Amino acid sequence: MPEKFYSIEEANALLPKLNPLLQRIRDTQEAVAKDKTLAAVREKAAHNGGGLPGRHLSELTRTLDRDLRQLQEWGIVLRDPSIGLIDFFHQREGETVFLCWKLGETNIEWWHPVDTGIAGRKHL
Numbered sequence: 001m002p003e004k005f006y007s008i009e010e011a012n013a014l015l016p017k018l019n020p021l022l023q024r025i026r027d028t029q030e031a032v033a034k035d036k037t038l039a040a041v042r043e044k045a046a047h048n049g050g051g052l053p054g055r056h057l058s059e060l061t062r063t064l065d066r067d068l069r070q071l072q073e074w075g076i077v078l079r080d081p082s083i084g085l086i087d088f089f090h091q092r093e094g095e096t097v098f099l100c101w102k103l104g105e106t107n108i109e110w111w112h113p114v115d116t117g118i119a120g121r122k123h124l
Contacts, residue, residue: 002089004075011088011108022084028064
């Protein structure tokens with residue numbers, strides 16, 4: 001059972017904080033995935049603690065962990081970091097559903113049952 005249920009107004013009020021956070025999560029995950037130094041980090045780490053590439057990767061990982069933890073503290077479910085897709089728990093007509101939002105959308109305008117994904121989105 002979720003700890004926090006959001007009203008549409010509460011979810012919309014959080015969007016100014018979520019927009020940069022989700023952009024940073026997306027960008028950080030892309031940077032980690034594209035980091036060509038990963039193999040070098042593994043090799044160096046075995047010899048001397050990782051060096052500069054290891055510190056860079058560690059910094060990216062710490063940033064990502066911090067941002068993901070923030071979403072968890074807010075009770076927001078991250079569905080797809082590459083498009084900034086998130087769900088907020090919401091009560092609609094006595095049922096638990098998700099309010100659905102993704103980067104680029106200006107407001108919360110969609111919802112879906114908890115057992116469907118973005119394909120089941122319905123306009124509020």
